Amino acid sequence: MSTAEVLASVDIVALRLSPGSQHLQVLLHKREREPHVGQWALPGVIVNGRTADASLDDAAARALAEKAQVQPQHLEQVGTEGNAVRDPRGWSLSTYYLALLDPAVQVQGPQLAFHDLGNLLTGKQALPFDHRLLVERAVERLAAKSLYTSLPLYLVAERFTVLDALAAMQVCLGQAVNGTSVRKRLERMKGEGWVEDTGEKHQPRLGRPQQLYRHTPREVRGFVFDRSLLAGG
The missing domain is CATH 1.10.10.10 (Winged helix-like DNA-binding domain superfamily/Winged helix DNA-binding domain)
Structure with a gap:
C-alpha cells in the first residue's frame, strides 16, 4: 500500500444476551486472509474496495450481510479510530458500529461464533488490530445510553x-x-x-x-x- 493511501474499513460490534441473560456476547468472524489470518476478529469490510459503497451505512449493511450474516434489531455508528500502527499494512482507520441482536439469533458455519464479552475486555481472549478498543468504546456507548x-x-x-x-x-x-x-x-x-x-x-x-x-x-x-x-x- 502506498504511503499516500489510507485503508478504510467498517467494523461491527454485534452484541447479544447470553442464554440466561447473565452477560453479553460479541459476534466474531474468523479472518480468512492476512494480516492475522485465522484469528477471531470483529466482522468488517474494506470501504469501497472490490465492492462499491455509496456510504458508510451501506458498507455497514454489507458487513452485516456478508461477514456477520445477521440482521440487528438496532444499529448505530459509534465512532472512528485511525492511526499508522493499528494495521500492519499501513495507515488505516475504522468506522465502527454497535449492533444489538435478538438473544435467539444463531450463526451458521465455523467462521462465526459468539464470544464472552468479559474475556475480550480483560484480554483473556486477544483480538487483532485495535478491535478490543472498538469493543470497549461500543460497550461504553451502550452503557451510557442505557x-x-x-x-x-x-x-x-x-x-x-x-x-x-x-x-x-x-x-x-x-x-x-x-x-x-x-x-x-x-x-x-x-x-x-x-x-x-x-x-x-x-x-x-x-x-x-x-x-x-x-x-x-x-x-x-x-x-x-x-x-x-x-x-x-
Whole structure:
C-alpha cells in the first residue's frame, strides 16, 4: 500500500444476551486472509474496495450481510479510530458500529461464533488490530445510553417480561437496577406506543405468572427518558 493511501474499513460490534441473560456476547468472524489470518476478529469490510459503497451505512449493511450474516434489531455508528500502527499494512482507520441482536439469533458455519464479552475486555481472549478498543468504546456507548434510553430492550426477545427487561438493563449497565424503575419505564413506553401488552403471561417454574410485553419502537434512536435510570427514572 502506498504511503499516500489510507485503508478504510467498517467494523461491527454485534452484541447479544447470553442464554440466561447473565452477560453479553460479541459476534466474531474468523479472518480468512492476512494480516492475522485465522484469528477471531470483529466482522468488517474494506470501504469501497472490490465492492462499491455509496456510504458508510451501506458498507455497514454489507458487513452485516456478508461477514456477520445477521440482521440487528438496532444499529448505530459509534465512532472512528485511525492511526499508522493499528494495521500492519499501513495507515488505516475504522468506522465502527454497535449492533444489538435478538438473544435467539444463531450463526451458521465455523467462521462465526459468539464470544464472552468479559474475556475480550480483560484480554483473556486477544483480538487483532485495535478491535478490543472498538469493543470497549461500543460497550461504553451502550452503557451510557442505557441510562436514559430504551436501548437495552433491543437485546430482549420479541415477547418479554419485566424481569427480562430488568436483566437486560443490568447487563448493559454492569450494576443492579431498581425493578420498580423498570416497571415505570415500561408503563411510560406503553402509554407512548413503544411497548404493548400482549395479553399473555409467562408461567415460570417457580413464582407467579408474568405479564408478556412486546417492544414496538417508533423511531430508530430509541425512546428517550427525561431522567437517568439510576436516579429512579
